[in-house]
Amino acid sequence: MSDPRDIRILLHASSNDAELLEIADKVLTGERISPAEGIVLYERASLGFAGTLADHVRTRMHGNIAYFNRNFHIEPTNLCVFDCKFCSYSRMLKQRSDGWVMSKESMMDIVRSYADKQVTEVHIVGGVLPELNLEWFADVLSSIKAMRPDLHIKGFTAVELEYMIRKAKMSYRDGLAYLQKAGLDSLPGGGAEIFDETIREQICADKCDSATWLEIHRCAHELGMHSNATILYGHIESFAHRIDHMERLRSMQDETKGFNCFIPLKFRNQHNQMSNVEECSVVEDMRNYAIARIYLDNFPHIKAYWPMIGREQAQLSLHYGVNDIDGTIDDTTKIYSMAGAEEQSPVMTTRQICELILAAGKQPVERDTLYNHIKSYSHESLDAEFGVDGFIGLPVAN
Numbered sequence: 001m002s003d004p005r006d007i008r009i010l011l012h013a014s015s016n017d018a019e020l021l022e023i024a025d026k027v028l029t030g031e032r033i034s035p036a037e038g039i040v041l042y043e044r045a046s047l048g049f050a051g052t053l054a055d056h057v058r059t060r061m062h063g064n065i066a067y068f069n070r071n072f073h074i075e076p077t078n079l080c081v082f083d084c085k086f087c088s089y090s091r092m093l094k095q096r097s098d099g100w101v102m103s104k105e106s107m108m109d110i111v112r113s114y115a116d117k118q119v120t121e122v123h124i125v126g127g128v129l130p131e132l133n134l135e136w137f138a139d140v141l142s143s144i145k146a147m148r149p150d151l152h153i154k155g156f157t158a159v160e161l162e163y164m165i166r167k168a169k170m171s172y173r174d175g176l177a178y179l180q181k182a183g184l185d186s187l188p189g190g191g192a193e194i195f196d197e198t199i200r201e202q203i204c205a206d207k208c209d210s211a212t213w214l215e216i217h218r219c220a221h222e223l224g225m226h227s228n229a230t231i232l233y234g235h236i237e238s239f240a241h242r243i244d245h246m247e248r249l250r251s252m253q254d255e256t257k258g259f260n261c262f263i264p265l266k267f268r269n270q271h272n273q274m275s276n277v278e279e280c281s282v283v284e285d286m287r288n289y290a291i292a293r294i295y296l297d298n299f300p301h302i303k304a305y306w307p308m309i310g311r312e313q314a315q316l317s318l319h320y321g322v323n324d325i326d327g328t329i330d331d332t333t334k335i336y337s338m339a340g341a342e343e344q345s346p347v348m349t350t351r352q353i354c355e356l357i358l359a360a361g362k363q364p365v366e367r368d369t370l371y372n373h374i375k376s377y378s379h380e381s382l383d384a385e386f387g388v389d390g391f392i393g394l395p396v397a398n
């Protein structure tokens with residue numbers, strides 16, 4: 001159902017909350033909702049109410065399409081000078097012996113191992129270490145570009161960038177321009193966590209602050225690079241903090257238009273210093289995707305990161321505002337399996353990811369990092385490309 005008049009009738013029949021219905025009417029006519037209205041949605045909208053509205057917005061923007069890409073990750077180190085309380089990945093303070101630091105050669109070996117694969121993106125993200133400095137990373141970037149000029153390099157959270165550029169005693173703009181010249185194409189969305197300063201102080205006091213995170217993304221946009229933005233939700237923050245986070249992003253996007261997608265990251269509570277904090281429910285995850293889709297009217301894409309939430313929930317999210325489920329990954333990330341995510345070994349073939357999307361009733365489209373369409377898939381085209389014998393059935397979460 002995509003006719004706004006039909007959805008209006010449905011929502012008016014399902015709720016007698018006048019304020020919620022007024023917000024719904026605004027969304028259905030394409031009007032922006034205010035921060036106060038965003039908080040009302042979080043406080044009072046049921047999953048059905050928020051989901052119906054978000055699905056309408058998603059369909060208005062993208063029809064039935066659900067995007068994925070073919071990518072792999074390189075995580076240069078899991079050692080980190082910072083001490084984020086939610087992090088299950090970093091090993092600096094606890095078990096340094098469990099840590100790894102890759103050499104440039106081992107990073108290049110990973111890139112080389114994809115020589116005959118049709119991947120379009122490498123995502124580089126990891127801990128922060130003084131020896132992995134700006135010059136070292138610039139050398140890695142230019143070597144990757146020399147080997148695979150076609151590969152889009154999405155690399156380094158604003159947290160990693162803030163540290164390496166500060167240590168190099170450069171301005172953010174000059175440091176980013178230097179990395180861009182070496183081959184950096186865009187920035188991933190990590191490190192944003194929660195922008196509210198009081199919550200940030202409690203969960204990640206010693207790393208890049210919110211204003212700096214935003215400034216680094218602004219500089220990247222001004223240099224012509226796109227970036228993503230995340231939120232780490234479902235821990236000690238309130239609904240107002242989630243809206244405050246999205247409001248700061250929405251305001252900046254009005255000016256720069258440089259963000260590609262918003263990625264809500266559900267807090268996972270295993271093996272970190274916040275294990276006493278309960279994880280939120282799947283219903284809350286879906287409501288959160290839905291409200292993000294409604295609130296961030298100037299963000300083209302909402303991504304559910306499937307290694308984090310598992311395959312079945314990624315399918316579900318496609319009906320709650322999400323239009324992208326990230327990539328094939330190829331088992332190259334450890335960040336979420338270490339924090340207790342469903343996917344202990346995240347890898348999907350192109351066929352599996354397409355079948356997952358088709359089974360959710362959506363149209364799989366392979367994209368590049370900047371959301372240019374590469375190829376659209378159907379059951380028939382999958383059989384033609386990969387053969388009928390390869391059918392793997394409905395995907396299941398581990």
Ligand code: V47
Pocket residue numbers: 086087088089125157187188189190191192193228229230231232263265266267268269270272305326335339
């Ligand atoms: O900033 C760390 C998160 C992020 C936990 O841009 C945790 O396409 C939940 O940003 N529970 C890094 N989350 C990863 C990231 C990312 C991932 C996928 C795609 C993109 C993109 C970006 O991981 C960190 C932090 O918010 N994280 N520990 C945890 N226990």
Ligand code: SF4
Pocket residue numbers: 080081082083084087088089090126127128159204207
């Ligand atoms: Fe380091 Fe990132 Fe973990 Fe924080 S979340 S401790 S910055 S690796």
